[in-house]
Amino acid sequence: MTDWTGIITMKSNRFGYYIKEGINSIFTHGFMSFASVCIIIACLIIMGSFSLLSLNVDHVIKVHEDENVMLAFVDETLTDTQAMALQDEIEAVPNVASAQFVSRDSAWNSFKDSYDSNSSMFDGLTSNVLRHRYIVYLDDISLMSQTQLDVEQIPGIARVNAHLEISDGFVKLRNIINTVSISLAAILFIISLFIMSNTVKLTTFERRDEIAIMKMVGATSSFIRWPFVVEGLILGLVGSLTAYILQWGIYQAFVQKVIGSVIQPFIIETLPFAAFAIPLLIVFIVIGFAVGVVGSVIAIKNYLRV
Amino acid sequence: MVQFIDVFKTYENGAKALKGVTFEINDGEFAFLVGPSGSGKSTIIKLITGEIAPMDGTVIVNGYDMGNIKFGKMPYMRRTLGVVFQDFRLIEDKTVYENVAFAMRVVGASTKEIKRRVPYVLELVGLDSRSRRRPQELSGGEQQRVAIARALVNNPSLIIADEPTGNLDPARSLEIMMLLEKINELGTTVLVVTHEKELVNSLSKRVIAIDGGRVISDGLDGYYNYEE
Numbered sequence: 409m410t411d412w413t414g415i416i417t418m419k420s421n422r423f424g425y426y427i428k429e430g431i432n433s434i435f436t437h438g439f440m441s442f443a444s445v446c447i448i449i450a451c452l453i454i455m456g457s458f459s460l461l462s463l464n465v466d467h468v469i470k471v472h473e474d475e476n477v478m479l480a481f482v483d484e485t486l487t488d489t490q491a492m493a494l495q496d497e498i499e500a501v502p503n504v505a506s507a508q509f510v511s512r513d514s515a516w517n518s519f520k521d522s523y524d525s526n527s528s529m530f531d532g533l534t535s536n537v538l539r540h541r542y543i544v545y546l547d548d549i550s551l552m553s554q555t556q557l558d559v560e561q562i563p564g565i566a567r568v569n570a571h572l573e574i575s576d577g578f579v580k581l582r583n584i585i586n587t588v589s590i591s592l593a594a595i596l597f598i599i600s601l602f603i604m605s606n607t608v609k610l611t612t613f614e615r616r617d618e619i620a621i622m623k624m625v626g627a628t629s630s631f632i633r634w635p636f637v638v639e640g641l642i643l644g645l646v647g648s649l650t651a652y653i654l655q656w657g658i659y660q661a662f663v664q665k666v667i668g669s670v671i672q673p674f675i676i677e678t679l680p681f682a683a684f685a686i687p688l689l690i691v692f693i694v695i696g697f698a699v700g701v702v703g704s705v706i707a708i709k710n711y712l713r714v
Numbered sequence: 715m716v717q718f719i720d721v722f723k724t725y726e727n728g729a730k731a732l733k734g735v736t737f738e739i740n741d742g743e744f745a746f747l748v749g750p751s752g753s754g755k756s757t758i759i760k761l762i763t764g765e766i767a768p769m770d771g772t773v774i775v776n777g778y779d780m781g782n783i784k785f786g787k788m789p790y791m792r793r794t795l796g797v798v799f800q801d802f803r804l805i806e807d808k809t810v811y812e813n814v815a816f817a818m819r820v821v822g823a824s825t826k827e828i829k830r831r832v833p834y835v836l837e838l839v840g841l842d843s844r845s846r847r848r849p850q851e852l853s854g855g856e857q858q859r860v861a862i863a864r865a866l867v868n869n870p871s872l873i874i875a876d877e878p879t880g881n882l883d884p885a886r887s888l889e890i891m892m893l894l895e896k897i898n899e900l901g902t903t904v905l906v907v908t909h910e911k912e913l914v915n916s917l918s919k920r921v922i923a924i925d926g927g928r929v930i931s932d933g934l935d936g937y938y939n940y941e942e
């Protein structure tokens with residue numbers, strides 16, 4: 409029969425030991441612990457702010473995607489049936505989500521409707537002044553100029569109108585933000601790791617005699633490593649949770665600023681914090697965790713050799 | 715059991731510490747390892763504890779082949795040994811009791827086992843009345859007995875002591891040797907490195923003498939036949 413109580417007390421005994429030792433070391437060099445938590449916070453907030461900015465720009469791009477459709481004009485020499493038959497060909501072009509046929513009559517009507525219906529400026533004109541056209545919706549507006557060329561290649565399409573300026577501007581902005589945030593994230597991650605492993609190295613140095621005794625009496629490497637990992641883990645978690653709360657505050661302040669600004673009604677629409685509250689929390693915790701664990705494993709590595 | 719078969723060890727700086735050492739210590743034996751400074755005694759101890767690996771030859775300790783032992787097996791090999799050093803190596807901010815209990819805790823013993831075993835070994839080394847003190851509140855001889863208690867607490871089959879009396883006066887040294895003898899009588903194999911000729915001669919035990927990285931004599935009569 410298995411002595412479960414024995415196994416459980418042994419396990420919880422050890423677990424308690426790891427936690428106790430880990431917390432002890434955090435307080436024995438409080439300043440370094442505080443410094444490493446601050447660095448993690450700073451790194452996470454910088455990473456987080458850029459990611460949230462990038463998400464918002466993405467969102468703005470999405471919002472404007474519907475407006476940034478292309479208009480493909482059909483060659484007037486084509487018959488109505490031929491013109492309508494182009495739909496399949498247009499939709500077969502890569503990056504085209506869908507194409508909607510607009511006959512010259514309905515284009516003419518909506519054109520007239522947009523003006524005063526009693527106006528005499530359309531007298532003597534018919535829908536024949538206009539071409540049949542397609543409203544072309546895209547999957548990804550960052551590829552708009554390429555798709556414009558592709559659609560223009562279709563025989564029977566006379567011309568494609570696209571408003572490249574707005575989409576290009578946002579796409580460029582998003583690409584810059586993405587590049588900056590990914591490189592920053594990588595650099596800051598390495599900096600955090602470095603600081604974290606140095607903090608834990610302090611503990612390993614202070615306790616080098618204890619570590620030597622542990623090895624001498626036959627403690628396993630993992631047993632020796634755990635208290636240091638717990639130390640790193642707690643520092644990482646405290647850092648990531650604090651950073652999360654600060655990030656929340658910073659984001660709300662940012663949103664207030666944008667909403668209060670003049671340009672807001674036209675193009676900028678911000679996402680509510682709730683839209684990414686959970687994923688952001690998970691990302692922060694995972695990064696804090698990783699920095700803590702990897703940093704402390706690096707710190708203790710030298711002491712565990714033979 | 716310890717077995718050295720034609721063991722060579724050269725350090726990275728080129729120092730030839732051992733040049734073909736062969737000896738065997740059987741279970742239950744008590745042996746001294748003697749020799750002048752730099753003769754290779756500590757090198758032999760480090761080979762037994764797995765701190766360094768032999769360059770050539772075979773070192774077998776309690777069934778583990780130390781030349782080929784896997785990294786993950788090392789802790790389990792060390793649990794079969796108790797090691798005592800000249801400088802005691804106690805943890806200053808832990809009490810006597812905690813220092814001894816620590817050795818049990820870090821190999822995963824339960825609190826229950828620790829509570830049963832630690833007082834027993836402290837009594838064995840004669841320190842039951844000192845268990846709440848810290849190392850700096852003890853004499854050198856007492857500190858060394860704490861170290862011996864710690865080496866004993868996980869019930870090893872072999873105790874190795876590298877100059878355990880090097881920092882002690884002759885009376886304390888004799889006490890430590892008698893304690894090691896008592897531990898040996900309780901069934902543990904003991905190997906003691908020492909410089910103390912009188913002490914060795916007074917105890918009539920097996921003496922392995924080493925010089926220049928070679929065994930120069932090995933006798934059961936206890937005669938320390940190396941003239942320094």
Ligand SMILES: Nc1ncnc2c1ncn2[C@@H]1O[C@H](COP(=O)(O)OP(=O)(O)OP(=O)(O)O)[C@@H](O)[C@H]1O
Nearest residue numbers: 725726727729731750751752753754755756757758
């Ligand atoms: N870590 C090391 N690196 C290089 N050489 C070493 C090292 N340890 C010992 N040696 C050399 O190996 C030889 C044997 O040293 P060892 O420590 O085994 O001697 P010992 O018999 O224990 O001496 P002592 O009685 O002074 O403690 C010496 O020449 C020493 O200088």
Ligand SMILES: [Mg+2]
Nearest residue numbers: 755756757876
């Ligand atoms: Mg030595």
